Amino acid sequence: MIESIKNLFREKPTLENIRSQCCTASQFNEQIYNFWLNEIVQQHKYHRKQWEYVFILQALSKFNKLNNGVKGLGFGCGKEPLAAVMAKYGCDVLATDIKPFEQSDAHWGANSFADIFYPGICSEEIFAEKVSFMHVDMNDIPMNVFAGYDFVWSCCAFEHLGSLDAGINFVLNSSECLKSGGIAVHTTELNINNGNNTLESPGLSLYRKKDLERLVTQLEDKGFTVLPFNWYSGNLPQDKHVDLPPYKQEIHLKLKIEQYVLTSFGLVIVNK
Numbered sequence: 512m513i514e515s516i517k518n519l520f521r522e523k524p525t526l527e528n529i530r531s532q533c534c535t536a537s538q539f540n541e542q543i544y545n546f547w548l549n550e551i552v553q554q555h556k557y558h559r560k561q562w563e564y565v566f567i568l569q570a571l572s573k574f575n576k577l578n579n580g581v582k583g584l585g586f587g588c589g590k591e592p593l594a595a596v597m598a599k600y601g602c603d604v605l606a607t608d609i610k611p612f613e614q615s616d617a618h619w620g621a622n623s624f625a626d627i628f629y630p631g632i633c634s635e636e637i638f639a640e641k642v643s644f645m646h647v648d649m650n651d652i653p654m655n656v657f658a659g660y661d662f663v664w665s666c667c668a669f670e671h672l673g674s675l676d677a678g679i680n681f682v683l684n685s686s687e688c689l690k691s692g693g694i695a696v697h698t699t700e701l702n703i704n705n706g707n708n709t710l711e712s713p714g715l716s717l718y719r720k721k722d723l724e725r726l727v728t729q730l731e732d733k734g735f736t737v738l739p740f741n742w743y744s745g746n747l748p749q750d751k752h753v754d755l756p757p758y759k760q761e762i763h764l765k766l767k768i769e770q771y772v773l774t775s776f777g778l779v780i781v782n783k
Contacts, residue, residue, distance in 0.1 A: 524741040526569045531738045533701065534562045534764055534775040535745035543569060550599075551592040552631040557749045558763045559775040563666050563698040566777040568596060570696045574781075576662045577602060584660040584688055586649050586681070587668030588627055595632035598641035605657075607647035649681045657688040663695040667775065670699050675709075675716045679726050682778070686735055689782040701776035703744055703765070710771055717773055730780060738779040 524532035526543050538544060539557055547565040548555055571577050579601030588594060588606040597604045606627050624644040628635065647653070649665075650672055663685050669678035678699070686695050702709045702717040710717045720742060727737045744750060745764070754766040765774045 522741065522743055523745075524743055526565065529566070529570055529573055529738070529777075529779065530741045531778045532566075532741040532776070533703075533744045534559045534566075534777075535743065536747040536749035536764060537745065538562065538565075539749075550596050550632070551629075553592070558760060559765075560667070560763075562764070563775050563777070564591065564593060566698060566775075567593060567664050567666060567696045570694070570777070570779050571597075571662055571664075574662075574694045576694060581661045582659070583662045583664065584657060584685075586647065586652075586663070586665040586685060587671075588644075588666075590626060590629070591666055592629040592632060593664065593666065594627055594642050595629040595638055598638050599633040602641065604642045606642060606644050608644075609648060610646040649685075650677055652681075652684050652688070654684070654687060657685075659690045660688050661690060661693050663688050663693070665697045667698050667700060669697060670716050670718060671714060673713050673716075675711055675718065675722055678716060678718070679722070679729070682726060682780070683729055683733065686730065686733070686780055686782065691782055693782045695778075695780040695782075697778045697780075698775050699778070700773045702771050702773050704771050710769055715768070717768070717771055718776070723776070723778070726778075734783055736781040736783060738781070744774055 523537060524535055526538050526541050536557060544565055547568050551564055553561060577600040581602045583597055583602050583604045585606045588608050594604050594606045627644055628638050669681045672678050672681055682697060689695060700717055702719050709719050730737055749762050749764055752762045753772055754763045758766060765772055
């Protein structure tokens with residue numbers, strides 16, 4: 512009985528022993544979480560978007576990718592703090608986002624180099640030296656340009672590419688931008704409802720366990736390795752809370768869209 516309880520706790524995802532995993536409240540209580548909060552100059556909040564920033568930085572750190580001269584490529588970057596942290600650590604970063612269009616999201620989207628600077632993390636001079644910006648369609652990556660990167664990332668972006676298959680194709684294509692030993696870190700929205708149904712629309716597609724497992728099979732067929740999946744979605748009070756429309760976002764680890772409950776999921780891919 513005692514051993515079975517120990518095994519249950521071992522299954523809970525941690526940032527210290529990072530895998531491909533769900534956002535859970537216990538990770539917000541880890542010491543390393545507070546370290547990365549200081550780096551992105553944010554206050555502690557049980558919000559899945561904040562967890563996504565921490566997850567990506569921790570994964571890159573675990574693989575020793577936050578160093579001088581390391582080349583990073585970001586997709587759908589918007590106004591994230593990530594590029595500024597990477598620049599602070601000496602990385603040479605290309606941050607990309609889609610070209611602006613009439614219905615684009617002014618809150619998250621980046622239309623220029625100035626939009627992607629996140630104040631308080633590094634100086635404007637360092638940022639200008641280490642970070643560049645260009646518009647890129649994630650459904651049409653110019654592979655002849657994007658090659659030889661040490662890491663690739665996207666933060667809750669590939670579920671907005673038009674369909675489940677479009678997002679999967681993006682992950683497959685962007686992984687080809689990695690040099691040997693490079694890693695890709697992506698976060699997305701995971702439908703944790705039981706059953707086969709999910710939301711698939713031009714604006715948002717919610718991935719299920721079986722969709723991500725299909726993605727892993729395709730990545731492995733191309734010679735990539737994916738860190739093992741941990742589907743545990745938490746059992747603390749913050750994990751059990753589901754934020755409902757219009758979303759107060761006070762506790763926002765899980766939310767409901769239509770009939771589906773979702774959370775954030777982080778995916779770590781290694782190019783051998």
